[in-house]
Amino acid sequence: MIRCVSCGEEYEDEEVIYNCKKCGSVLEVEVEVDVPKTTFDGRRDNLWKYKECLPVDASKRVSLDEGGTPFCKCDKLAKELGIDLYVKVEGSNPTGSFKDRGMTIGMTKAMMLGVDTVGCASTGNTSASLAAYAARAGLRCAVFLPAGKVALGKLAQAMFHGAEVFSINGNFDEALEAMTQLAREKHLYLLNSINPFRLEGQKTIGYEIVHDLGWEAPDRIILPVGNAGNISAIWKGVSEFHRAGFIDDLPMMTGIQAEGACPIANAFRDKTMDMAPVENPETIATAIRIGAPVSYIKALRAIYDSNGLAETVSDEEILDAQKLLARTEGIGVEPASAASIAGLKKLVEQGDIDKGERVVCVVTGHLLKDPNTAIDACVDPVQVDADIDKIKEILLNK
Ligand SMILES: Cc1ncc(COP(=O)(O)O)c(C=O)c1O
Numbered sequence: 001m002i003r004c005v006s007c008g009e010e011y012e013d014e015e016v017i018y019n020c021k022k023c024g025s026v027l028e029v030e031v032e033v034d035v036p037k038t039t040f041d042g043r044r045d046n047l048w049k050y051k052e053c054l055p056v057d058a059s060k061r062v063s064l065d066e067g068g069t070p071f072c073k074c075d076k077l078a079k080e081l082g083i084d085l086y087v088k089v090e091g092s093n094p095t096g097s098f099k100d101r102g103m104t105i106g107m108t109k110a111m112m113l114g115v116d117t118v119g120c121a122s123t124g125n126t127s128a129s130l131a132a133y134a135a136r137a138g139l140r141c142a143v144f145l146p147a148g149k150v151a152l153g154k155l156a157q158a159m160f161h162g163a164e165v166f167s168i169n170g171n172f173d174e175a176l177e178a179m180t181q182l183a184r185e186k187h188l189y190l191l192n193s194i195n196p197f198r199l200e201g202q203k204t205i206g207y208e209i210v211h212d213l214g215w216e217a218p219d220r221i222i223l224p225v226g227n228a229g230n231i232s233a234i235w236k237g238v239s240e241f242h243r244a245g246f247i248d249d250l251p252m253m254t255g256i257q258a259e260g261a262c263p264i265a266n267a268f269r270d271k272t273m274d275m276a277p278v279e280n281p282e283t284i285a286t287a288i289r290i291g292a293p294v295s296y297i298k299a300l301r302a303i304y305d306s307n308g309l310a311e312t313v314s315d316e317e318i319l320d321a322q323k324l325l326a327r328t329e330g331i332g333v334e335p336a337s338a339a340s341i342a343g344l345k346k347l348v349e350q351g352d353i354d355k356g357e358r359v360v361c362v363v364t365g366h367l368l369k370d371p372n373t374a375i376d377a378c379v380d381p382v383q384v385d386a387d388i389d390k391i392k393e394i395l396l397n398k
Pocket residue numbers: 097123125126193224225226227228229230231287288334336337364365
Protein backbone atom coordinates (compact mmCIF):
# COMPACT_ATOMS: atom_id res chain seq x y z
CA MET A 1 0.00 0.00 0.00
CA ILE A 2 1.20 3.53 -0.83
CA ARG A 3 0.10 6.23 1.61
CA CYS A 4 0.14 10.03 1.53
CA VAL A 5 2.26 11.28 4.44
CA SER A 6 0.05 14.35 4.88
CA CYS A 7 -3.62 13.32 4.44
CA GLY A 8 -3.27 9.53 4.71
CA GLU A 9 -4.98 8.80 1.35
CA GLU A 10 -4.11 5.28 0.21
CA TYR A 11 -3.13 3.95 -3.23
CA GLU A 12 -2.45 0.50 -4.62
CA ASP A 13 1.20 -0.52 -5.03
CA GLU A 14 0.61 -1.01 -8.76
CA GLU A 15 -0.47 2.60 -9.31
CA VAL A 16 2.20 4.78 -10.92
CA ILE A 17 1.91 7.87 -8.77
CA TYR A 18 4.37 10.44 -7.44
CA ASN A 19 2.19 12.83 -5.42
CA CYS A 20 -1.10 12.46 -3.57
CA LYS A 21 -4.03 13.09 -5.93
CA LYS A 22 -6.05 14.54 -3.06
CA CYS A 23 -3.63 16.98 -1.40
CA GLY A 24 -0.47 16.95 -3.57
CA SER A 25 1.85 15.85 -0.77
CA VAL A 26 4.54 13.16 -0.95
CA LEU A 27 3.89 9.44 -0.59
CA GLU A 28 5.44 6.50 1.20
CA VAL A 29 5.19 2.75 0.87
CA GLU A 30 3.75 1.13 3.97
CA VAL A 31 5.84 -1.76 5.28
CA GLU A 32 5.36 -3.71 8.50
CA VAL A 33 8.32 -5.89 9.44
CA ASP A 34 6.90 -9.19 10.67
CA VAL A 35 9.88 -11.56 10.62
CA PRO A 36 12.31 -12.19 13.50
CA LYS A 37 15.70 -10.49 13.20
CA THR A 38 17.41 -13.89 12.99
CA THR A 39 15.86 -14.18 9.49
CA PHE A 40 18.78 -12.12 8.14
CA ASP A 41 21.54 -14.25 9.70
CA GLY A 42 24.06 -15.93 7.42
CA ARG A 43 22.88 -14.20 4.25
CA ARG A 44 25.12 -12.49 1.71
CA ASP A 45 25.93 -8.98 2.92
CA ASN A 46 23.95 -6.84 0.49
CA LEU A 47 20.66 -5.01 0.94
CA TRP A 48 18.64 -7.93 -0.39
CA LYS A 49 19.35 -9.78 2.82
CA TYR A 50 16.41 -7.73 4.13
CA LYS A 51 14.19 -8.88 1.26
CA GLU A 52 11.18 -9.62 3.52
CA CYS A 53 11.13 -5.89 4.40
CA LEU A 54 11.27 -4.66 0.78
CA PRO A 55 8.07 -4.07 -1.22
CA VAL A 56 9.17 -5.70 -4.49
CA ASP A 57 9.56 -9.27 -5.73
CA ALA A 58 13.17 -10.19 -4.85
CA SER A 59 13.20 -13.02 -7.40
CA LYS A 60 12.85 -10.39 -10.15
CA ARG A 61 15.52 -8.08 -8.79
CA VAL A 62 17.67 -5.83 -10.96
CA SER A 63 20.79 -5.74 -8.85
CA LEU A 64 24.49 -4.95 -8.90
CA ASP A 65 25.05 -6.39 -5.40
CA GLU A 66 24.52 -3.03 -3.70
CA GLY A 67 24.46 -2.35 0.06
CA GLY A 68 26.46 -4.10 2.76
CA THR A 69 28.81 -1.09 2.73
CA PRO A 70 31.79 -0.59 5.10
CA PHE A 71 31.06 0.61 8.61
CA CYS A 72 34.31 2.11 9.86
CA LYS A 73 35.06 2.93 13.46
CA CYS A 74 37.03 6.18 13.31
CA ASP A 75 38.96 6.36 16.56
CA LYS A 76 41.45 9.08 15.60
CA LEU A 77 38.78 11.56 14.62
CA ALA A 78 36.63 10.43 17.52
CA LYS A 79 39.41 11.20 19.98
CA GLU A 80 39.86 14.68 18.52
CA LEU A 81 36.14 15.35 18.93
CA GLY A 82 35.54 13.54 22.22
CA ILE A 83 32.86 11.24 20.87
CA ASP A 84 32.44 7.65 19.65
CA LEU A 85 32.41 7.79 15.84
CA TYR A 86 31.50 5.42 13.02
CA VAL A 87 31.41 6.26 9.32
CA LYS A 88 29.07 4.43 6.93
CA VAL A 89 30.86 4.48 3.58
CA GLU A 90 28.21 4.65 0.85
CA GLY A 91 30.81 5.45 -1.81
CA SER A 92 31.52 1.71 -1.81
CA ASN A 93 28.28 0.96 -3.64
CA PRO A 94 28.59 -0.25 -7.29
CA THR A 95 28.39 3.20 -8.93
CA GLY A 96 29.95 4.98 -5.96
CA SER A 97 26.98 6.41 -4.08
CA PHE A 98 23.96 5.49 -1.92
CA LYS A 99 21.69 6.03 -4.93
CA ASP A 100 22.32 2.41 -5.96
CA ARG A 101 20.31 1.22 -2.97
CA GLY A 102 17.33 3.22 -4.19
CA MET A 103 17.86 2.27 -7.81
CA THR A 104 17.88 -1.50 -7.29
CA ILE A 105 14.40 -1.29 -5.75
CA GLY A 106 13.18 1.42 -8.14
CA MET A 107 14.39 -0.45 -11.20
CA THR A 108 12.95 -3.76 -9.97
CA LYS A 109 9.63 -1.96 -9.52
CA ALA A 110 9.95 -0.50 -13.04
CA MET A 111 10.37 -4.01 -14.45
CA MET A 112 7.40 -5.29 -12.44
CA LEU A 113 5.31 -2.44 -13.88
CA GLY A 114 6.50 -3.23 -17.41
CA VAL A 115 7.77 0.27 -18.25
CA ASP A 116 10.14 0.77 -21.18
CA THR A 117 11.71 4.15 -20.37
CA VAL A 118 13.04 5.57 -17.12
CA GLY A 119 14.22 9.08 -16.32
CA CYS A 120 15.53 11.43 -13.67
CA ALA A 121 16.83 14.91 -13.08
CA SER A 122 20.13 14.88 -11.28
CA THR A 123 23.00 16.76 -9.75
CA GLY A 124 25.02 13.76 -10.92
CA ASN A 125 24.84 10.67 -8.72
CA THR A 126 21.23 9.75 -9.40
CA SER A 127 21.91 9.90 -13.15
CA ALA A 128 25.08 7.79 -12.83
CA SER A 129 23.20 5.17 -10.88
CA LEU A 130 20.07 5.22 -13.02
CA ALA A 131 22.11 4.90 -16.21
CA ALA A 132 23.88 1.80 -14.87
CA TYR A 133 20.72 0.10 -13.59
CA ALA A 134 18.81 0.93 -16.79
CA ALA A 135 21.62 -0.68 -18.77
CA ARG A 136 21.40 -3.75 -16.55
CA ALA A 137 17.62 -3.89 -17.03
CA GLY A 138 17.79 -3.11 -20.76
CA LEU A 139 15.57 -0.02 -20.54
CA ARG A 140 15.79 3.31 -22.30
CA CYS A 141 17.05 6.04 -19.97
CA ALA A 142 16.89 9.86 -20.14
CA VAL A 143 18.63 12.13 -17.64
CA PHE A 144 18.40 15.93 -17.16
CA LEU A 145 21.47 17.58 -15.69
CA PRO A 146 22.02 21.24 -14.71
CA ALA A 147 24.45 22.55 -17.35
CA GLY A 148 28.03 22.98 -16.11
CA LYS A 149 27.22 21.93 -12.54
CA VAL A 150 27.79 18.19 -12.58
CA ALA A 151 31.07 16.70 -11.33
CA LEU A 152 33.17 15.02 -14.01
CA GLY A 153 33.06 11.44 -12.72
CA LYS A 154 29.26 11.43 -12.53
CA LEU A 155 28.85 12.88 -16.01
CA ALA A 156 31.24 10.25 -17.38
CA GLN A 157 29.20 7.49 -15.75
CA ALA A 158 25.84 8.67 -17.08
CA MET A 159 27.23 9.05 -20.59
CA PHE A 160 29.23 5.83 -20.59
CA HIS A 161 26.36 3.64 -19.40
CA GLY A 162 24.38 4.87 -22.39
CA ALA A 163 21.83 7.27 -20.93
CA GLU A 164 20.39 9.98 -23.19
CA VAL A 165 21.92 12.97 -21.44
CA PHE A 166 20.30 16.42 -21.60
CA SER A 167 22.26 19.40 -20.32
CA ILE A 168 19.54 21.74 -19.04
CA ASN A 169 20.06 25.49 -18.95
CA GLY A 170 18.76 25.83 -15.42
CA ASN A 171 19.39 24.46 -11.96
CA PHE A 172 18.50 21.02 -10.57
CA ASP A 173 15.12 22.16 -9.23
CA GLU A 174 14.12 23.40 -12.70
CA ALA A 175 15.40 20.23 -14.36
CA LEU A 176 13.39 18.13 -11.90
CA GLU A 177 10.23 20.11 -12.61
CA ALA A 178 10.59 19.42 -16.35
CA MET A 179 11.36 15.72 -15.82
CA THR A 180 8.42 15.34 -13.41
CA GLN A 181 6.10 16.89 -16.01
CA LEU A 182 7.20 14.24 -18.54
CA ALA A 183 6.57 11.52 -15.97
CA ARG A 184 3.11 12.86 -15.08
CA GLU A 185 2.28 12.78 -18.79
CA LYS A 186 3.40 9.11 -18.68
CA HIS A 187 6.24 9.45 -21.20
CA LEU A 188 8.58 7.72 -18.75
CA TYR A 189 8.87 6.26 -15.24
CA LEU A 190 10.44 8.75 -12.84
CA LEU A 191 13.21 7.41 -10.64
CA ASN A 192 14.05 10.41 -8.52
CA SER A 193 13.43 10.08 -4.80
CA ILE A 194 9.91 11.47 -5.07
CA ASN A 195 9.17 7.93 -6.25
CA PRO A 196 8.49 6.23 -2.89
CA PHE A 197 9.96 2.92 -4.06
CA ARG A 198 13.40 4.58 -4.42
CA LEU A 199 13.40 5.35 -0.70
CA GLU A 200 12.55 1.75 0.16
CA GLY A 201 16.04 0.84 -1.02
CA GLN A 202 17.71 3.71 0.80
CA LYS A 203 16.01 2.87 4.13
CA THR A 204 18.37 -0.13 4.31
CA ILE A 205 21.18 2.26 5.33
CA GLY A 206 19.24 2.61 8.59
CA TYR A 207 18.75 -1.16 8.79
CA GLU A 208 22.46 -1.79 8.29
CA ILE A 209 23.62 0.81 10.82
CA VAL A 210 21.65 -0.71 13.69
CA HIS A 211 22.51 -4.23 12.55
CA ASP A 212 26.23 -3.27 12.33
CA LEU A 213 26.00 -1.99 15.91
CA GLY A 214 24.70 -5.36 17.14
CA TRP A 215 21.02 -4.34 17.12
CA GLU A 216 21.55 -1.05 18.89
CA ALA A 217 20.71 2.44 17.69
CA PRO A 218 23.47 5.05 17.73
CA ASP A 219 22.68 8.25 19.64
CA ARG A 220 22.79 10.21 16.40
CA ILE A 221 22.97 9.76 12.63
CA ILE A 222 24.42 12.69 10.68
CA LEU A 223 24.17 13.05 6.91
CA PRO A 224 24.16 15.65 4.14
CA VAL A 225 20.76 16.79 2.91
CA GLY A 226 19.92 17.85 -0.65
CA ASN A 227 16.62 16.68 -2.09
CA ALA A 228 15.95 15.26 1.40
CA GLY A 229 15.11 11.69 0.39
CA ASN A 230 17.93 9.96 2.20
CA ILE A 231 17.37 11.36 5.67
CA SER A 232 13.67 10.48 5.30
CA ALA A 233 14.50 6.97 4.14
CA ILE A 234 17.01 6.24 6.91
CA TRP A 235 14.50 7.44 9.49
CA LYS A 236 11.87 5.14 7.95
CA GLY A 237 14.32 2.24 8.15
CA VAL A 238 15.28 2.69 11.79
CA SER A 239 11.64 3.37 12.73
CA GLU A 240 10.51 0.12 11.09
CA PHE A 241 13.13 -1.89 13.00
CA HIS A 242 12.17 -0.06 16.20
CA ARG A 243 8.49 -0.93 15.71
CA ALA A 244 9.52 -4.53 15.05
CA GLY A 245 11.30 -4.57 18.42
CA PHE A 246 14.79 -5.10 16.93
CA ILE A 247 16.14 -1.97 18.68
CA ASP A 248 15.04 -0.23 21.89
CA ASP A 249 15.89 3.37 20.99
CA LEU A 250 15.88 5.67 18.00
CA PRO A 251 18.74 7.91 16.81
CA MET A 252 18.55 11.69 16.59
CA MET A 253 18.45 12.45 12.87
CA THR A 254 20.79 15.30 12.03
CA GLY A 255 20.82 16.87 8.57
CA ILE A 256 23.60 19.08 7.25
CA GLN A 257 23.20 21.51 4.35
CA ALA A 258 25.57 23.86 2.58
CA GLU A 259 25.16 27.53 3.56
CA GLY A 260 24.16 28.45 0.01
CA ALA A 261 21.49 25.74 -0.29
CA CYS A 262 19.87 25.37 3.12
CA PRO A 263 16.05 25.57 3.02
CA ILE A 264 15.65 22.74 5.53
CA ALA A 265 18.16 24.17 8.00
CA ASN A 266 16.35 27.52 7.67
CA ALA A 267 13.00 25.90 8.46
CA PHE A 268 14.55 24.09 11.43
CA ARG A 269 16.04 27.36 12.72
CA ASP A 270 12.57 28.93 12.50
CA LYS A 271 11.00 25.83 14.12
CA THR A 272 8.48 25.46 11.33
CA MET A 273 7.28 22.79 8.91
CA ASP A 274 6.85 25.47 6.21
CA MET A 275 9.95 25.40 4.07
CA ALA A 276 10.77 28.44 1.92
CA PRO A 277 12.71 27.33 -1.17
CA VAL A 278 16.13 28.91 -1.83
CA GLU A 279 15.86 30.55 -5.26
CA ASN A 280 19.44 30.34 -6.50
CA PRO A 281 21.20 27.60 -4.54
CA GLU A 282 25.00 27.63 -4.74
CA THR A 283 27.74 25.48 -3.22
CA ILE A 284 30.93 23.71 -4.23
CA ALA A 285 29.21 20.51 -3.06
CA THR A 286 27.25 20.25 -6.32
CA ALA A 287 25.43 17.08 -5.21
CA ILE A 288 23.47 19.10 -2.65
CA ARG A 289 23.06 22.27 -4.73
CA ILE A 290 19.28 22.05 -4.32
CA GLY A 291 16.87 24.83 -3.33
CA ALA A 292 13.49 23.08 -3.20
CA PRO A 293 13.89 19.57 -1.72
CA VAL A 294 10.88 17.46 -2.68
CA SER A 295 10.92 15.38 0.53
CA TYR A 296 11.13 18.32 2.91
CA ILE A 297 8.00 17.30 4.84
CA LYS A 298 9.38 13.83 5.54
CA ALA A 299 12.83 15.20 6.38
CA LEU A 300 11.60 17.86 8.81
CA ARG A 301 9.36 15.29 10.49
CA ALA A 302 12.31 12.93 10.87
CA ILE A 303 14.38 15.70 12.46
CA TYR A 304 11.63 16.99 14.80
CA ASP A 305 10.27 13.55 15.77
CA SER A 306 13.74 12.24 16.61
CA ASN A 307 14.76 15.32 18.57
CA GLY A 308 17.48 15.83 15.96
CA LEU A 309 19.06 18.88 14.40
CA ALA A 310 19.67 20.66 11.12
CA GLU A 311 22.78 22.77 10.61
CA THR A 312 24.62 24.54 7.82
CA VAL A 313 28.30 24.47 6.88
CA SER A 314 30.32 26.71 4.60
CA ASP A 315 32.10 25.49 1.47
CA GLU A 316 35.40 26.04 3.26
CA GLU A 317 34.29 23.86 6.17
CA ILE A 318 33.19 21.18 3.69
CA LEU A 319 36.56 21.13 1.91
CA ASP A 320 38.48 21.09 5.20
CA ALA A 321 36.38 18.17 6.45
CA GLN A 322 36.85 16.29 3.16
CA LYS A 323 40.62 16.51 3.60
CA LEU A 324 40.47 15.74 7.33
CA LEU A 325 38.54 12.50 6.75
CA ALA A 326 40.83 11.47 3.89
CA ARG A 327 44.05 12.18 5.78
CA THR A 328 43.05 11.12 9.29
CA GLU A 329 41.03 8.02 8.52
CA GLY A 330 41.82 7.18 4.88
CA ILE A 331 38.22 7.57 3.74
CA GLY A 332 37.87 9.43 0.43
CA VAL A 333 34.53 11.12 -0.14
CA GLU A 334 33.10 13.74 -2.47
CA PRO A 335 32.45 17.26 -1.08
CA ALA A 336 28.72 16.80 -0.35
CA SER A 337 29.49 13.72 1.74
CA ALA A 338 32.06 15.64 3.76
CA ALA A 339 29.26 17.98 4.87
CA SER A 340 28.33 15.35 7.46
CA ILE A 341 31.84 15.48 8.98
CA ALA A 342 31.92 19.28 8.77
CA GLY A 343 28.53 19.40 10.47
CA LEU A 344 29.68 16.99 13.17
CA LYS A 345 32.70 19.18 13.93
CA LYS A 346 30.61 22.33 14.06
CA LEU A 347 27.96 20.78 16.30
CA VAL A 348 30.61 19.46 18.70
CA GLU A 349 32.30 22.87 18.82
CA GLN A 350 28.95 24.56 19.49
CA GLY A 351 28.21 22.12 22.31
CA ASP A 352 25.16 20.71 20.51
CA ILE A 353 26.60 17.19 20.61
CA ASP A 354 27.38 15.77 24.02
CA LYS A 355 30.79 14.35 24.85
CA GLY A 356 30.75 10.57 24.56
CA GLU A 357 27.79 10.44 22.15
CA ARG A 358 27.83 7.52 19.75
CA VAL A 359 27.57 9.14 16.32
CA VAL A 360 27.28 7.60 12.85
CA CYS A 361 28.16 9.86 9.92
CA VAL A 362 26.86 8.67 6.57
CA VAL A 363 29.28 9.60 3.80
CA THR A 364 27.26 9.38 0.63
CA GLY A 365 29.56 9.41 -2.42
CA HIS A 366 33.10 8.44 -3.44
CA LEU A 367 36.04 10.86 -3.70
CA LEU A 368 36.53 10.04 -7.40
CA LYS A 369 33.09 11.36 -8.31
CA ASP A 370 34.57 14.86 -8.30
CA PRO A 371 38.26 14.57 -9.25
CA ASN A 372 38.60 18.25 -10.19
CA THR A 373 37.72 19.51 -6.72
CA ALA A 374 40.07 16.92 -5.19
CA ILE A 375 43.00 17.94 -7.39
CA ASP A 376 42.37 21.65 -6.84
CA ALA A 377 42.66 21.07 -3.09
CA CYS A 378 46.15 19.55 -3.35
CA VAL A 379 49.64 20.78 -4.11
CA ASP A 380 50.96 19.79 -7.54
CA PRO A 381 53.05 16.61 -7.86
CA VAL A 382 56.84 17.08 -7.73
CA GLN A 383 58.30 17.01 -11.28
CA VAL A 384 61.65 15.22 -11.39
CA ASP A 385 63.77 13.22 -13.82
CA ALA A 386 64.02 9.46 -13.37
CA ASP A 387 67.38 9.95 -11.70
CA ILE A 388 67.85 8.40 -8.25
CA ASP A 389 70.22 11.13 -7.02
CA LYS A 390 67.85 13.92 -7.96
CA ILE A 391 64.94 12.05 -6.38
CA LYS A 392 66.94 11.44 -3.18
CA GLU A 393 67.95 15.08 -3.06
CA ILE A 394 64.33 16.13 -2.92
CA LEU A 395 62.86 13.27 -0.88
CA LEU A 396 65.48 12.93 1.79
CA ASN A 397 66.09 16.64 2.34
CA LYS A 398 62.51 17.34 3.39
C1 LIG B 1 26.78 12.48 -2.69
C2 LIG B 1 25.45 12.97 -2.24
N1 LIG B 1 25.29 13.27 -0.94
C3 LIG B 1 24.12 13.72 -0.48
C4 LIG B 1 23.04 13.90 -1.31
C5 LIG B 1 21.77 14.39 -0.71
O1 LIG B 1 20.84 13.35 -0.56
P1 LIG B 1 19.32 13.66 -0.56
O2 LIG B 1 18.99 14.31 -1.87
O3 LIG B 1 18.66 12.34 -0.44
O4 LIG B 1 19.06 14.57 0.57
C6 LIG B 1 23.16 13.61 -2.68
C7 LIG B 1 22.07 13.79 -3.63
O5 LIG B 1 21.05 14.29 -3.39
C8 LIG B 1 24.39 13.12 -3.14
O6 LIG B 1 24.57 12.82 -4.41
